[in-house]
Amino acid sequence: MSAHDDHTPAVIEEPIANPGLPEHLPRPTDVDEAAAKRAERQVATLFGLSSVFAVLFCVAYFTLNIGDDPTVFLGLGASTVGLGACLGAALMCIGIGAIQWSRKLMSDHEIVEYRHPAASSEEDRAEAVASLMTGIEDSGIGRRPLVRNSLLGAMGFLGLPAIVALRDLGPLPGDKLAHTVWKKGMQVVQDVDGARIKPSDMEVGQLVNAEPAVFFPEGDQEAEYEGTALLQAKAKAAVILVRMNPDDLRNKRSANWGVEGILCFSKICTHVGCPISLWEQQTHHLLCPCHQSTFDLADAGKVVFGPAGRHLPQLPLAVDEEGYLIATSDFHEPVGPSYWERG
Incomplete structure (x- = not known):
């Protein structure tokens, strides 16, 4: 008979015994108030240094030259080095200060949290709030105003680099968004070749992409706009001309701003600024290809469908x-997306 033929039950090995947690040893800051105060000053100093570096970021931004003759440091652009070093040091000081705060001043007792299988009950929520209050109490943020106030100051000063950097995205628009280059007496020309347009040149149902004649100087006249300024001006001043049967126009003011059923509207959609020229002759609707905003040009460019928030601005002719054809004035309202409008 082999050893396995008897009916002796197999011995089940026990898992490794739980060794438990090691004995808790207090930190110097737990038993020595002077050490705790010293650690508190260290943390506050780090938060204060963060504020200093945030201010130095702004100083470097405004004092170090980045133009044609840039300030150089160790063979590198001093502005780039200064901005990067100051912002990095500001963030690093807050991080080190927070770590020191946690290691030396916050509660050092281990906490065990058991996972629950169900959604939180009212008791669990009350327990969570109690745990939060315990954490606040353990952190000593209420008892240590020096740490708390220096941290709040460091976080506040850290916003300065963000404000300065965001300011560098470009010049403030001022009232530039409310005006275009259109003015009284300026001729309306085709946007491709600058050809001037007479009412007799357009048929009922026709749409023409147009712009101001100022972009097509004649003879010895010098170009008024060049480069980026030209592109910006053309983008804001782009228009469409449509000719409809005057009897189909349902808005009297809009009709009075036209010539023999020819009306002029901004080409820029009032939703997010897409250029539009999808024209339905029978319905007199103009459709934006980006998000399907639809404007009724027979009713002063009124929005009849889609996300656009306001009608298309009309240019009086x-x-x-x-x-x-000439304009009698600039647009009477800002062109482009609705959030540009300040009125």
Whole structure:
């Protein structure tokens, strides 16, 4: 008979016994109030240094030259080195200060949290609030105003680099968004070749992409806009001309701003600024290809569908002595997305 033929039950090995937690040893700051005060001053000093580096970031931004003759440090652009070093030091001081606060001043007792299988009950919520209050009490943030106030100061000063850096995104727009280059007497021309337009050149149902004649100087006249300024001006001043049967126009003011059923509207959608020229002749609707905003040009550019928040701005028209279409003024409201409007 082999050893396995008997009916003796197999011996089940026990898992490794739980060794438990090691004996808790108090830290110097737990038993020595002078050590605790010293640690508190160290943490506050780190938070204070963070504030200093945040201010130095702003100083470096405004004092170090980054133009044609940049300030150089160790063969590198001093502005880049200064800004990076100051911002990095500000963040590092807050991080080290928070670590020191946690290691030396916050509670040092281990906490065991058991995982619960169900959603939180009212008792669990009350327990969570109690745990939060315990954490606040353990951190000593109420008893240590020096640490608390220096941390709040460091976080506040850390916002200065963000404000300064965001300011560098570009010049403030001022009232530039409320005006375009259109003005009284300026001719409306085709945007491709700058050809001037007479009412007789357009048929009912036709749409023409147009812009101000100032972008097409004639003869010895010098170009008024060049480079980036030209692109910005053209983007804001882009318009469309449409010709409709005057009997189809349902808005009297809009009709009075036209010539023989020819109306002029901004080409920039009032939702997010997409250029639009999808024209439905029968319905007199203009559709934006980006988000399907739809404008009824027979009703002063009113929004009839889509996310656009306001109608298309209309440019008032007239004809000059030679019979060409001209603007009688600039737009009476800001062009472009609705959030540009300040009125």
